Amino acid sequence: MSKKLSALLAFAGLSILPSISWASELNGANTAWILTSTALVLFMTIPGLSLFYAGLVRSKNVLSVLMQCFAITCMASLLWFGIGYTIAFGSLEEQGPYIGDFGNMFFAAMNIDSLNGDIPASLFAIFQMTFAIITPALVVGAFAERMKFSAMMIFSAVWLLVVYAPVCHWVWGGGWLGAMGLQDFAGGTVVHITAGVAALVAAIMIGNRKGFPSTPMPPHNLTMTVTGAGMLWVGWFGFNAGSAVAADNSAAMAMLVTHLSAAAGSLAWMTVEWVKYGKPSVLGIVTGMVAGLGTITPASGSVGPAAAVVIGLSAGVICFYATLTIKQKLKIDDSLDVMPVHGVGGILGTLLAGVFCSQELGIFSGNGFSEGITSIGGQLQVQLIGVVATAVYTAIATWIILKVIDLIVGLRVNEEEETQGLDIVLHEERGYIIN
16 A cells, blocks of 8 residues: 555544544534533523522512513623623733723624634624623522612613623633632632622612511412523533533533532422421422532532532532521521522632642542642632632622612612512513403
8 A cells, every 4th residue: 555545544534533623623513512502501591590580579570570681681692792792802812811802892803704712703702692691680689579670771781891791801701810720610700709799789789678577578489480490400501511612521521510519409408498497398499409500600610520419518508598697687688599599609619619629639529620730728719819809899899880870760669669569560561460
């Protein structure tokens, strides 16, 4: 066989191997997976989070919550297209430590052939867009049943650009926290801590609902909430496993640990509640699931299955008691428990990522997915800096935004309107019509 023929056959053999790809070429498998993940993460907000939240409020406010989530989805999409994406990721390979360059406003630096790694740049942009949608939508749970729709729209828009996009840049867009080596695979700081801290600040500033905490305010439709919770669980696979930005072993491990943590969080919350009150509740088991999902999010790319179970169990117990502390002891009406579930879960998960990512921990580590990390102490210090910086910046910026909005349009409806319900007062519609 001639040398030319041997070389030709060798080249042909290499060309059909699915594992061979080039950074400058489109990878079909990775592209297909991120297309799927993008749809899954959008599915988390509409209809997942929308139904989850809508079932938790009273029947007179069900449409208002659905409307808020839907409106935020539309508004955040356009803001991300216009300026949010370029604040977070910019257009250049090298970025500043705090904010992206403005070369990608209206996606100006993209065309149909542009790549981000080995997937289309447009796909990466819309994948990140779905994260920018769900984060301000999470905050809605803090001021449900009492905030003006106009104030909510202004707050969500400004907060997305002033808080979410810069913090996203710090961690994922080439900013200072990412450069320090912060382990936040899918949004412990970027999504959950920002949303949780903003929710706490908003709940304090806007004040408690009329009658809280003396008047019972039970969920009006737990069937709706459980349906939304199931959608969140499925959608979270795109949230975490999609953050690998590849169809590879890291994505598979992220999906596995996400599922295990959700299951452990559900059972832990249910068990603690069962022991404390004598009966397990449906609301408890689905809230524990969300706590488990939120807490594994930052660690999902750097820990193994055993650690995921520990993280989920910790989330179920700690977030349960955080909920009691905020509502019963501090008397803060974070209506749908955004801070104790997402905020506390994000903090806990970010710190535990610094512990369990170490290769010293054997079966608890990510088995190679966090290469080079062996010192728990050093990594935990980085994680703590990320938590504190994100929380402090979010709290200050959120307070300023809400203060200005209150001066301009006011934050909440009056007592009579709150009693009547936001559905009819703000939208002239009712969620349920009884003939």
